[in-house]
Amino acid sequence: MRITVIGCGYVGLVTAACFAEMGNDVICVDQDRERIAALSDGRSPIYEPGIEALLAVNLSGRRLAFTTRLDQALERAEVVFIAVGTPSSADGSADISQILSVAASLGQYLMAPAIVVCKSTAPVGTACRVQAILDQHCARRHLNWRASVVSNPEFLKEGVAINDFMRPDRIIIGTEDDHAAEVMCALYAPFVRNHERILLMGRRAAEFSKYAANAFLATKISFMNEMASLSARLGVDIEQVRKGIGSDQRIGHQFIYAGCGYGGSCFPKDIRALLHMAEAEDQQLPLLSAVEARNSTQKQWLFRQISTRLGSNLRDMTVAIWGLSFKPGTDDIRDAPSLVLVKSLLDAGVRVQAFDPVAGTNIANQFAAAVARGQLQLSEDQYQAARFADALVLVTEWKQFRQPDFIRLRELMRRPLLIDGRNQYDPQALQAQGFEYVGVGRPSAEPQQRPALRIA
């Protein structure tokens, strides 16, 4: 099929590359010229494992192309995916202005009755609004055809996005139009060859399903963080509780890790948008308000541990951070717990030495002033970040942090305080190696009696 994808971000790029990989003829549009130039050259502007290999194969196979010209990209389009951003507005609602602006351009440039697919996460009713905009334009242009708008929310996870897209748990297609449903099912057929995973429903149900899925997953995380805050007080290790409840098939092992809060481009903004949708309908969602409140508290947990252990005056102390992206496998720092921690540390006059395998540049851009005055240093190496540190905080559980050389680390640090925001380490083993260890929902160790190690 001839496909146009609008928006070359985490979702649009993966969508375009995966459809091209299945033999479709895909053209991907973005308004960001630098992004398009890099992509046309086979370089991905985002970090996503496997994406550059897919780009190389499909660019050279001429099944995938990139452009900034929407009019040209629509010339032969049969299916058009809208994969632009839907960030939070100041009041928490989803800002769908990028979708609406794309819809207006489609109304202007579409030359044939294509199927227009809303892939962006957007509030219930957005696909209907896009349909109304397209219908108006068709009427104004005296066209005797109508583009059909479908909602097809995306469920991929950054870091494993290609695998998620290629082997989806389910594909939700929201449409009341039989022809559109048929085309969408044909398009996705190669991704569901071994068993049927396509769910057909109305547009509004499809839109709502995406929000409900994210709200449920965020609830699991906040629930576990709440249990962690109590378990530590009761002298119980939340990690044992996690295993204890995860083995119950009704609960499952996923998304029940206590930690320093959820972040990323989806959960925080989608929960806010859902709360806003409820408010507009005069409904209260106290459970979800609590999920959000717990997450905000949790994001401050790391800094609280530092000030509890190192004292309220942190000026001129040095704190090392391992991991800055909101989760491993991505360079995405949107709403990441690291942002809250870095800001609190900088405000407290702390010198921050941070390391992340791929997200360092994004953090450096976000805190450019602190980098310029030397208060925030992005290290090239995880051990270099820990030199002379008064504390090391693990924020993102990249694999390379799982089994570090603790002896080397202990020697490098000024004070061997390790705050484990992802419960990656064995508290007893670390204490035996001379670390003062703090985990989430894990009973506090007695403060270490040995004097702080000083390195000249």
Ligand SMILES: NC(=O)c1ccc[n+]([C@@H]2O[C@H](COP(=O)([O-])OP(=O)(O)OC[C@H]3O[C@@H](n4cnc5c(N)ncnc54)[C@H](O)[C@@H]3O)[C@@H](O)[C@H]2O)c1
């Ligand atoms: N990132 C995820 O993991 C994920 C997962 C599922 C769903 N989603 C949803 O998918 C949507 C896209 O998310 P993302 O993370 O890919 O966003 P993103 O910010 O990474 O990418 C959006 C892209 O759209 C481009 N764009 C904006 N307006 C445009 C226009 N008028 N014409 C052409 N290009 C335009 C931007 O330049 C940008 O490159 C959001 O609604 C998001 O909630 C994201």
